[in-house]
Amino acid sequence: MTQKNRAATSESAADLATDDLQSVSDSSRKSRGNTTAHTAAPRVAVVGAVRTPFVRSFGVFERETPLSLSLRPATEVIARTGANAADIDEVIWGAVVPQTKNPNIARDIVLFAGLPKSIPGYTLNRACASSLQAIQLAADAIQAGRNRMVLAGGVEVLSDVPITFSDDARRFLTRLSRTKSLKEKLMMLGDFNPKAFLPKPPALAEPFTGFTMGEHGEQMAVKNDISRERQDELTMRSHHRAAAAVEKGFLKDEIVPVWSGVGKENFVDADNIVRADTSLEALAKLKPAFDKRNGTLTAGNSSALTDGASAVLLARSDYAAEHDLPILGYIVDSVTVAVDPKDQLLIGPAYAIPKLLMKHRLNLSDIGVFEIHEAFAAQVLSCLDAMSSTRFCQEALGLEGAFGVIDPAKMNIDGGSIAYGHPFGATGGRLVGRALRIAQRTGARYALVAICAAGGMGQAMLLETHSQK
Numbered sequence: 001m002t003q004k005n006r007a008a009t010s011e012s013a014a015d016l017a018t019d020d021l022q023s024v025s026d027s028s029r030k031s032r033g034n035t036t037a038h039t040a041a042p043r044v045a046v047v048g049a050v051r052t053p054f055v056r057s058f059g060v061f062e063r064e065t066p067l068s069l070s071l072r073p074a075t076e077v078i079a080r081t082g083a084n085a086a087d088i089d090e091v092i093w094g095a096v097v098p099q100t101k102n103p104n105i106a107r108d109i110v111l112f113a114g115l116p117k118s119i120p121g122y123t124l125n126r127a128c129a130s131s132l133q134a135i136q137l138a139a140d141a142i143q144a145g146r147n148r149m150v151l152a153g154g155v156e157v158l159s160d161v162p163i164t165f166s167d168d169a170r171r172f173l174t175r176l177s178r179t180k181s182l183k184e185k186l187m188m189l190g191d192f193n194p195k196a197f198l199p200k201p202p203a204l205a206e207p208f209t210g211f212t213m214g215e216h217g218e219q220m221a222v223k224n225d226i227s228r229e230r231q232d233e234l235t236m237r238s239h240h241r242a243a244a245a246v247e248k249g250f251l252k253d254e255i256v257p258v259w260s261g262v263g264k265e266n267f268v269d270a271d272n273i274v275r276a277d278t279s280l281e282a283l284a285k286l287k288p289a290f291d292k293r294n295g296t297l298t299a300g301n302s303s304a305l306t307d308g309a310s311a312v313l314l315a316r317s318d319y320a321a322e323h324d325l326p327i328l329g330y331i332v333d334s335v336t337v338a339v340d341p342k343d344q345l346l347i348g349p350a351y352a353i354p355k356l357l358m359k360h361r362l363n364l365s366d367i368g369v370f371e372i373h374e375a376f377a378a379q380v381l382s383c384l385d386a387m388s389s390t391r392f393c394q395e396a397l398g399l400e401g402a403f404g405v406i407d408p409a410k411m412n413i414d415g416g417s418i419a420y421g422h423p424f425g426a427t428g429g430r431l432v433g434r435a436l437r438i439a440q441r442t443g444a445r446y447a448l449v450a451i452c453a454a455g456g457m458g459q460a461m462l463l464e465t466h467s468q469k
Contacts, residue, residue, distance in 0.1 A: 005169045014272070030165065033340045041143075041144075042142075042143075042316040042317045042318045042319075043317040043328045043330045043331075044138075044143055044269075044314055044315075044316070044317070044330060044331040045314065045315050045316070045320045045325075045328075045329075045330055046309075046312060046313075046327065046328045046329050046330065046331065046432065046433075046436060046463075047077075047081050047082075047083060047149075047313040047314060047315050047320055047325045047326060047327060047328070048077040048078075048080055048081040048312070048313045048314045048326065048328070049077065049254070049310070049311070049313075049328060049432055049433025049436065049437075050073045050076050050077045050188070050253075050254060050255070050256050050310070050311055050433065051073050051096070051254060051255060051256065051308060051309065051310035051311070051426065051429060051430050051433065052069055052072050052073055052255070052256055052258050052268075052308050052310075053255055053257070053258065053268050053269060053270055053308065054271045054273065054306050054308035054420050054421040054423060054426075054430070055268065055271065055272045055273070055306065055307055055308065055421070056272060056273055056304055056305070056307075057108065057157075057158040057159045057304075057305040057306055057423065058127040058158075058159050058305075059159070060083060060156040060260055060261070060266050060268050060272070061102050061157060061159055061258070061260055061268070061273070061307040061308075062159040062160075062258055062260055063086075063159075063260060063262055064157050064159065064160065064258075064286045064307065065099075065101065065102070065157060065160050066095055066099055066102060066105055066155045066156070066157045066160065066425075067101070067102045067105055067108050067109070067112060068108075068333045069072050069155055069157055069258070069307065069308070069309040070093065070109055070153065070155045070309045070311075071107055071109060071112060071113050072141050072256050072258050073111055073153060073256050073309050073310055073311035073429075074109050074151060074153065074309075075113050076256040077151070077312070077313045078151070078313065079310045080312055081325055081326055082162065082324075082325065083149065083313060083315075083323070083325060084166075085115050085446075086116050086325070087148060087149050087319075088115065088116075088119055088149050088150065088151050089119070089141075089146075089147035089148060089149060089150060090119065090120055090121060090122075090138070090147055090150050090151075090291070091106040091107070091109055091110055091115075091119060091120075091121035091122075091139065091151045091152075092106055092121065092122060092123075092124065092134040092137055092138050092150060092151070092152045092153075092168050093105045093106035093109065093121065093122075093123045093124070093131075093134060093151070093153055093154055093155065093157055093279070093425075094121055094123070094124055094125065094126065094130025094131040094132075094133060094134045094153070094154030094155075094425040094426075094428065095124075095125060095130065095154060095156065095425040096125055096127055096128070096130055096156055096424035096425045097156065097158065097161055097162070097424070097425075098125075099160075099162065099163065101162075103123070103390055104121065104123045105123050105155065106121030106122050106123045107120065107122070107123075108121075108123035108294075109121060112331055114348070119461060120156075122198075124137070124460065125174070125270060125425075126336075126453060126459070127424065127454035127455060127457060127459065128375065128422070128424050128427060128428075128451055128452065128454065129213065129336070129383070129428055129451045129453040129457065129458075129459040130154050130424065130425040130428065130452040131152070131153055131154025131197065131310055131312075131425055131426055131427065131428035131429040132334070132427075132428025132429075132431070132432070132449065132451055132459050132461060133237065133336070133428070133459065134153060134154055134412070134428070134429075135152045135153075135312050135314065135331065135428060135429065135432055135461070136148035136331070136459075136461065137152070138151075138152040138312075139235045139314060139331040140333075141460055142314060142315065142316055148316045148319045149314065149315040149316070149319060150313075150315075151311065151312075151313055151314075152311070152312050152313075152314060152429075153309065153310050153311035153426070153429045154309065154310060154423075154425035154426045154427075154429055155308070155309035155310075155423065155425050155426050156306070156307065156308065156309075156423035156424040156425040156426055157307045157331050157423075158305050158306070158307060158423075159307050160419075161202070163199045164199070164200050165196070165197055165198075165199065165200060166196045166198070166200055167358070168193060168196040169196040169197045172188075172191065172192065172193075174194065174286040175188065176188055185313070191279060195426065196453075197332075206341060206454060206455070208341050208342070208455070209340050209341050209342055209345070211345075212290065213345070213346070213454065214289060214290035214297055214376070214377075215290050215291070215303060216341075216344075216345040216346060217290070217302070217346065217375070217376040217378050218290050218291045218295050218296070218297050218378070219344075219345075219378055220344050220345075220346060220347070220378055220379060220382045221295075221297065221378035221382070223344065224344075224378075224381070224382040224385055224386070226296070226377075226378045226381045226382060226385070227296070228284075228296040228301075228306050229280075230377070230381055231296060231297070231301040231377035231378050231381065232283040232284060232300065232301055232375040232377070233280065233350065233375075234301070234374075234380060234381060235283055235300055235301040235377050236278050236279065236283060236416050237279070237408075237412075238374060238377075238412060238415045238417075238418040238419040239274060239275050239276065239414045239415065239418070239419045240276065240278065240415075241413065241414055241415040241416075241419070242271075242274045242414060242415025242416075242419035242420060243274055243275070243276035243415070244414075244415075244418075245414035245415060246270070246271075246274060250414055250437070250441070251271075251303045251414075252349065253437075254430075254433055254437065255269065255271070255348075255435065256435040257269035257347050257413055258422075267337075271420050271421065273304050273306065273419065273420060273421040274415065274419045274420060276418070282300075283298070283300045283301065286298035286299060286300045289302060296378065297376055297377075297378055299417065301373075301376065301377040301378070302376045302418070303374060303375055303376065303404045303417045303418050303421060303422035305421075306420075306421030306422050306423045307423055308421065308423035308426045308430075309423070309425075309426050310426040310427075310428070310429025310433070311429060312429050312432055312433065314331065320355040321467045325348075325390065325402035328433070328436040328437065328465075329436040329439065329440070329447070329463050329464055329465045330463065330464045331383060331461065331462075331463060331464075332360070332446075332461075332463060332464050333356060333359065333461070333462050334358065334459060334460065334461040334462070335352050335355050335356045335359070335459070335460055336352065336457060336458070336459045337351040337352045337355060337457065337458050337459075338455065338456050338458075339351065339456045339458075340456060341456035343450075343453060343456075344382065344456075345454070345455075345456050346375055346376070346379040346382070346383075346456070346458075347379075347382060347383060347386060347452070347453070347454040348383075348385075348451075348452045348453065348456065348457050348458015349372060349373075349383045349450035349452055349460060350382075350383040350386035350387050350392070350396075350458075351396065351397065351458060352450055352458040352459055352460035353383075353387065353403075353448065353450050353460045354387065354393075354397055354399075354403045355446070355460070356460045356461075356462055357448075357462075360462060362405055362446065362462075363404065364387075364403070364404040364405070364407075365404075366445075366446055367410065367444075367446045367447065367448045368410060368439055368442060368443075368444020368445060368446060368447065369410060369413065369435050369438045369439045369442065369444050369446075369447035369448070370406055370410050370411040370412070370435075370447070370448050370450070371411075371412060371416075371431040371432075371434055371435040371438075371447065371448070371449045371450070372411055372412060372416070372449075372450045372451075373416070373417050373422070373427055373431065373450065373451040373452060374412065374416035374417040374418040374419075374422075375417065375422065375452055376418075377418060379452055380416075383450075383452070384405075384406055387403045387404060387405070387406070388402050388403070388404065388405045389402055390402045409447070413438050413442075414434060414438060428451060428459075429453065431449040431451070432449055432463065433450070435447035435449050435463055436463055436465065439463070439465045440465055445464060445465055446461060446462065446463065446464055446465075447462075447463040447464075447465070448461070448462055448463070449463065
């Protein structure tokens with residue numbers, strides 16, 4: 001039985017067993033009708049999508065902040081598209097690592113970029129899917145008629161991670177600040193513990209499981225029998241495709257140069273993680289990064305700690321047409337799912353992709369471009385294998401058989417996150433912009449973006465090119 005027949009004949013399959021899909025985004029639950037069959041209602045157009053170079057953390061962007069880096073793509077996407085900033089109704093920004101200097105980066109972008117101060121903004125955190133979620137919330141607001149144009153995006157500058165103190169140090173300082181007399185303050189010094197004031201590095205482990213992302217990736221590799229060789233092959237392909245995209249100039253209209261450094265002396269106009277010379281022989285020499293004894297995940301087949309920002313400008317299709325704005329494509333729909341983090345933390349795309357496609361009665365073969373986030377090669381391969389596994393699809397998705405196989409020639413055509421890097425809050429914006437540009441270049445009608453996220457979450461977004469009105 002084909003995927004399309006399964007979707008058409010099984011209501012339980014179409015709903016993807018909501019008990020298994022524990023969290024579905026509000027947007028996917030709304031009754032929008034069949035958005036693949038166009039109506040006269042205005043659609044959500046992607047007017048522009050740009051990003052900074054994605055660079056290895058603690059390097060050329062070490063003097064940047066999330067706000068300073070966000071300002072570059074935020075202002076540039078408005079300038080490049082010729083949009084009227086006064087018509088922007090809202091700014092929505094994603095960021096994963098909490099910032100004390102600019103806790104609401106979205107609103108600060110408005111103020112520091114010189115945009116009309118009447119534009120509100122809010123910042124969100126859906127882990128690695130943060131900027132993809134920002135884009136979807138922007139699309140929802142436009143489709144609901146609340147907004148006509150929204151600036152969405154995200155940022156991560158791991159070079160600027162806030163360093164905190166222990167809870168004991170916090171409590172001591174709070175008590176000290178509340179004492180009124182010098183005598184009381186001096187008496188409190190008897191409780192002073194210098195060790196409590198040692199800086200605490202950022203937490204890397206999942207709060208619920210106690211394991212890091214890399215350790216969860218190792219668990220998935222073992223459970224799904226993902227070999228080191230397959231991981232390194234995917235890694236090499238990601239780098240080689242990214243290098244080819246750079247060589248052919250495919251990224252020129254996507255990347256916004258940044259002047260960085262103390263005196264803004266460093267001109268950064270390209271990603272610096274992509275390696276054209278990556279080989280299976282070189283990758284095979286790398287030692288395991290998480291399970292030192294028996295692991296298969298290395299620094300090579302895992303995405304690197306990365307600094308970067310991305311911005312996407314969205315508008316009502318009729319507004320875009322009226323103001324002669326460029327259109328890369330359209331947001332069709334998005335779903336968000338969640339699973340038990342203790343099982344397979346990063347398996348979310350294997351749930352979200354079938355859920356989204358079956359909702360719109362589409363097959364994997366209907367999608368011309370897949371942009372699937374590469375947190376780890378083992379994670380991507382686990383998701384691909386799951387969707388082609390009869391057992392997984394029966395037990396987890398409620399299907400009669402396997403959902404299907406994604407054609408490798410259609411997936412991460414210009415390389416993926418292992419090659420470009422992964423600034424947590426910014427990757428979704430990169431994926432949307434790249435997917436639509438590839439779809440336009442190749443003549444594909446539909447593109448699909450999927451991301452795994454901390455906490456056992458996953459998100460998938462369906463896009464359509466401008467040529468399909």
